[in-house]
Amino acid sequence: MADLPDSGREVIGLVASAFTELPGTDGTPPAEVDGPIGWPGYDAACDRARQRTGERESVVAGTGVIDGTEAVLIAFDFGFLGGSIGRRTGDRIEAAFACARRTGLPVVSLIATGGSRMQEGMRALTQLQRIARQAALTRGEGLPQVAVLRNPTTGGGWATLGAGADVALAVGGAQVGFAGSRVRPPGDAGAYTAEGQFAAGHVDQIVEPQLLRERLGRWLRLLTAPSAEPPPPPRALAAQVASVAQMASVEPPTTGWDAVLRARSADRPAARSYVEDYFDWREDIRGDRSGGVDDGVLCGFGHRDGATVAYAAQCGTATTPAGFRTAARLVRLADRLGIPVLTLVDTPGAANDPEAERAGAGPAIAELFTAVASATVPVTTLVIGEGGSGGALAFAAADRMWITPDAYFSVTSPEAAARILKRDADDVPETADQLRLRPQDLVDLGIARGIVD
Structure with missing residues (x-):
């Protein structure tokens, strides 16, 4: 007690x-x-x-x-x-x-x-x-x-x-x-x-x-100590591999399928590593205040260079309605307090099982889209892994987005695109190339500002 x-x-x-x-x-x-x-x-x-x-x-x-x-x-x-x-x-x-x-x-x-x-x-x-x-x-x-x-x-x-x-x-x-x-x-x-x-x-x-x-x-x-400047994107972190000789190239991938495989690699750094590297210290918030928790979404406030930046990060899993609502709660609170926001994108997509639909996947995604779009504080986004469709885009800033060399962003996954187009499983790598989802493609399309080092 x-x-x-x-x-x-x-x-x-x-x-x-x-x-x-x-x-x-x-x-x-x-x-x-x-x-x-x-x-x-x-x-x-x-x-x-x-x-x-x-x-x-x-x-x-x-x-x-x-x-x-x-x-x-x-x-x-x-x-x-x-x-x-x-x-x-x-x-x-x-x-x-x-x-x-x-x-x-x-x-x-x-x-x-x-x-x-x-x-x-x-x-x-x-x-x-x-x-x-x-x-x-x-x-x-x-x-x-x-x-x-x-x-x-x-x-x-x-x-x-x-x-x-x-x-x-x-x-x-x-x-x-x-x-x-x-x-x-x-x-x-x-x-x-x-x-x-x-x-x-x-x-x-x-x-x-x-x-x-x-x-x-x-x-x-x-x-009570918001940063006065838009948060810079985090630096790209090296893959956790056995030796430097095995480290994946920092050069952008040559094919779309290569980009997908890099983003899905278990050796690729995840959100928690980026957050720990970016902040001197931090405190997390938890839950959507509606009875839901998504442990695959990390939200809170961090101290960096003497000031505060808020963060909402996807941790590589399919994001549930509770995850979107928690991120929306974070963005709205940061906006009211004048605290700029950093978001990290890494998800294969929004959870799409029956439970997610009953929990309001669509309304929850809409809530986060609205929170980010209406924020008066600057929002900075770094895509650090998979950028799977609208479930990833809801976390992203429209005009301040960067991407790492081991990430991709796509209208949908190559596998889903192949199914929608009635293609065979063998056609998935070619479909990935056609989707133009590589980091350099995102820069060329004007979606991302650049590839971080």
Whole structure:
């Protein structure tokens, strides 16, 4: 089980320094007795919570420095009525987001809540609309939002500040889910955990408490320091072979079929090698936020030459709808934060089995095409392996694309083209030549800017 303290102020002390609490937002106490719906004993319960925690509400908000980056912090105190969200909780969260917009600071939410406060009825529930509006206004200002999901994170706190954040980090072992433990149906309890949400692509990373300050600091540095220049294409990496004498020529292939065989070689470097070589350090995001994960698509933000570049990379497998949606999520987020994007193309094509069709292959590809086409930040593409049809093109920039000597790009695979044209299997190599899919062909056709060394 997660071992962060219940106290919001103590959690702030673990991750931040130089914390300054926002001025009080409680104002004049309401005139009604026992809250807006007259819940018997509500005033007394609040008094006990104040005495027990030393806090006046379930949220502490202010500004602090996390590993060198200043941010607005919203920290829930689970000891105060289970970290529940009431009207005055809404007051404090609204003030925190307003402070972020006024100062241009990112927002970090340290969440531990059981949801909306029963004793305030619908007045409590409507605070979720209020929080969502504040988050949307702050998102519109191009300010990043990072959530830390403590134990537990359920109900409206998960469905607004948690799941609505740009990056969601979860403490290992935490209970995370819309349904709390007392109201969910019997069944798979693992679905309501940080690990379950990570597996489903709703959480980006699982973080152990002792590493939380460092991980938050890395994310804040990445999301607040965009590169001012379009990302250059990565250099071509050498094939991983037994000796230099066996290394494939860096010269472009002589035939189309030779280009296809090079791109399909197991010795050819894959996306992960390119990403590791390109960045000094990086952090990945995970999942499409719709219950899907494609481990064949690598997305995140990397630190290079003192600035941040986002990346979306295909890893050589057929890309599933979840992969396209995750890449689209990455591109949209990078565009909103002003962070340029690098994409790496390497796929035989989009997954085309019945499961992929039912999961919305077409709409998912369309979503990524739209995200790339509408991006206002520069997008740079390097084709590092197979460029298989529209499933590859969806990852590609229209005007800033390069290609390596051991890659190809084609309207469809030579095998598929031969089948479509009713040719024999023996005709596949000739068909590859006719498709003009070699790196030098792509340059001659004006599709690629050049072949990288």
